[in-house]
Amino acid sequence: MKFAIEVENLRKTFASGWLRKRKKEALRGVDLAVPQGAFWCLLGPNGAGKTTFLSILSSLITPEQGKVRVLGRDIRRDGAEIARRMNLSSGHANFLWSMTVRENIEYYAMLYGLPSKLRKHRIAELLDLFDLAEFAGIRFEELSTGTKQKLSLAKSLVNDPELLLLDEPTVGLDPDVARRIRDTIQRLHREKGTSILMTTHNMREAEILSERIAFIKEGRIRAVGRPRELKRELRLGDTISISFRGDLPASFLEGMNGVYGVQQDNASCRILVDDHHERLPFILDLLTNHRITIHDLRIQESDLEDVFIAYAK
Amino acid sequence: MQSEMTKTRAFVFKNLIMTRRNVFTLFEILFWPLVAFLSVGLLAEFAELEPHMKAFILVGVVSMSVVQVCQLDVSYALLYDVWSKAVKHSLIAPAGLRHLLAGSLIVGIIRGGSVFLILMGASYLIFDFDFTAPGVGPLCLFLLGLFLSAAMVGLFVCILVFTFGLRAVVAAWSLVSLMLLVCGIYYPVSILPHWVMFLSELIPLTYFLEYFRRLYGFEPTFSHVLAKGSLMVMVYLILELILVKAALRRAKKTGMLLKLSE
Numbered sequence: 001m002k003f004a005i006e007v008e009n010l011r012k013t014f015a016s017g018w019l020r021k022r023k024k025e026a027l028r029g030v031d032l033a034v035p036q037g038a039f040w041c042l043l044g045p046n047g048a049g050k051t052t053f054l055s056i057l058s059s060l061i062t063p064e065q066g067k068v069r070v071l072g073r074d075i076r077r078d079g080a081e082i083a084r085r086m087n088l089s090s091g092h093a094n095f096l097w098s099m100t101v102r103e104n105i106e107y108y109a110m111l112y113g114l115p116s117k118l119r120k121h122r123i124a125e126l127l128d129l130f131d132l133a134e135f136a137g138i139r140f141e142e143l144s145t146g147t148k149q150k151l152s153l154a155k156s157l158v159n160d161p162e163l164l165l166l167d168e169p170t171v172g173l174d175p176d177v178a179r180r181i182r183d184t185i186q187r188l189h190r191e192k193g194t195s196i197l198m199t200t201h202n203m204r205e206a207e208i209l210s211e212r213i214a215f216i217k218e219g220r221i222r223a224v225g226r227p228r229e230l231k232r233e234l235r236l237g238d239t240i241s242i243s244f245r246g247d248l249p250a251s252f253l254e255g256m257n258g259v260y261g262v263q264q265d266n267a268s269c270r271i272l273v274d275d276h277h278e279r280l281p282f283i284l285d286l287l288t289n290h291r292i293t294i295h296d297l298r299i300q301e302s303d304l305e306d307v308f309i310a311y312a313k
Numbered sequence: 314m315q316s317e318m319t320k321t322r323a324f325v326f327k328n329l330i331m332t333r334r335n336v337f338t339l340f341e342i343l344f345w346p347l348v349a350f351l352s353v354g355l356l357a358e359f360a361e362l363e364p365h366m367k368a369f370i371l372v373g374v375v376s377m378s379v380v381q382v383c384q385l386d387v388s389y390a391l392l393y394d395v396w397s398k399a400v401k402h403s404l405i406a407p408a409g410l411r412h413l414l415a416g417s418l419i420v421g422i423i424r425g426g427s428v429f430l431i432l433m434g435a436s437y438l439i440f441d442f443d444f445t446a447p448g449v450g451p452l453c454l455f456l457l458g459l460f461l462s463a464a465m466v467g468l469f470v471c472i473l474v475f476t477f478g479l480r481a482v483v484a485a486w487s488l489v490s491l492m493l494l495v496c497g498i499y500y501p502v503s504i505l506p507h508w509v510m511f512l513s514e515l516i517p518l519t520y521f522l523e524y525f526r527r528l529y530g531f532e533p534t535f536s537h538v539l540a541k542g543s544l545m546v547m548v549y550l551i552l553e554l555i556l557v558k559a560a561l562r563r564a565k566k567t568g569m570l571l572k573l574s575e
Binding site (some may be wrong): 014051055061075080087095096097107115116155271 | 316317323329330334387394396398399401402403404408562563568570574
């Protein structure tokens with residue numbers, strides 16, 4: 001399998017102060033392998049090491065120890081080639097204040113060495129893709145937050161990157177703008193097969209967009225998997241609440257696969273299962289066999305936010 | 314090759330647009346140089362200086378303005394990104410420091426050259442002083458020396474910013490003023506205390522000023538001024554290119570680049 005990102009035992013410590021050095025371990029042995037063409041999300045609490053990790057991948061910070069390969073190349077040896085093939089967009093977009101949207105895109109396209117003809121074509125394409133054409137002549141300092149963010153994404157695509165790093169791409173945006181940006185990112189991944197690693201604090205966004213989640217805390221990757229797998233791993237599961245009439249034996253679910261726990265009284269029970277889609281039909285069959293009449297049935301799914309809270313504890 | 318030129322043009326493009334759109338950069342070209350030039354020139358008139366003394370002073374004040382404006386452009390190539398917190402976007406791109414230096418120096422030469430033309434015209438009209446009197450060739454050599462000295466100062470500012478961050482931004486304006494003291498902008502370096510003169514000897518601008526003033530009849534303090542100045546400025550530029558790369562490597566190690574983007 002080819003990997004867009006391969007990291008082994010990555011460590012980074014920052015030192016500050018001139019006379020009395022204070023050290024802060026930002027990454028304490030990160031291992032992560034993101035396949036080419038995949039869309040992964042990196043989640044973690046503030047100060048977990050997400051930005052440091054993305055900064056190392058984009059060569060803004062040099063690692064202290066460990067192996068880092070991006071698009072099959074060693075980041076220390078082949079930095080220039082990697083830079084040509086990847087790009088970064090970050091939330092709280094900042095660009096040259098006096099330059100217009102078009103000029104900003106053009107400037108970065110030039111930094112990537114795009115020849116004049118291709119540059120013109122790419123600028124038109126990106127203005128169109130992000131609905132920026134009407135803002136093309138407006139200076140960055142006069143743009144709304146949403147438009148600035150669209151520009152940041154447009155800039156990150158000037159070199160048609162094989163790997164795209166997105167650092168909180170929808171932070172601080174209105175829900176409708178955030179949704180449009182999410183749609184564009186999703187389309188880009190689907191149509192071009194761009195490998196994407198994204199950080200976000202929006203759990204819904206992570207669940208909608210990414211194929212897998214990597215959870216980082218205190219400089220270490222704590223878990224990697226699909227949201228459902230992570231829920232299972234943490235035994236978070238879904239809660240099925242049933243109100244009923246009839247005699248239900250206390251041990252009616254004993255030994256059933258995927259049941260984490262049952263709380264039961266005379267007229268109701270709460271069942272914690274790994275996945276309600278899989279377990280509910282069996283539970284309903286059992287209740288029918290016991291001639292139980294169901295008055296009310298509610299399902300409460302645990303979501304990625306619960307996973308986040310559980311890992312962040 | 315085409316890609317190399319495009320990357321260099323990126324810095325020309327950026328600096329030209331930022332110059333055009335920001336009032337303070339226009340002040341740098343027109344206001345401050347003219348104010349300095351007129352005040353010093355009028356003082357020379359009031360003091361009824363001999364023509365060759367007036368030449369000495371005017372060459373100094375004009376050189377100072379040209380170097381200041383040109384070096385600012387080299388510094389600005391980095392500082393515009395620092396001020397707009399966009400350093401990371403420029404530095405993750407596959408453009409190098411050589412593109413930054415070449416591109417910004419081109420704009421620096423355009424801006425510094427404009428300052429020189431304006432002040433040269435003003436010298437001729439107001440103080441009856443002709444900068445072309447020594448000939449076009451020597452004048453071009455002198456200007457080249459000024460531009461290379463400016464590149465040297467601008468690169469030094471970049472080294473300081475990569476090393477010390479925003480705290481070092483003030484160097485973009487103060488370094489030239491320090492040079493003013495030791496390079497003999499308004500007085501010959503021979504009047505300086507011995508230890509300060511030693512510092513003067515280490516700065517190429519001292520030799521370029523002496524070279525041009527010699528053509529107006531001033532005996533230089535040092536010998537082989539043009540050769541010494543040219544050699545020194547080239548050696549310093551090469552050393553600075555090595556140092557700026559080292560400073561960038563260090564900034565990547567310490568996380569300074571990230572701090573400059575926040």
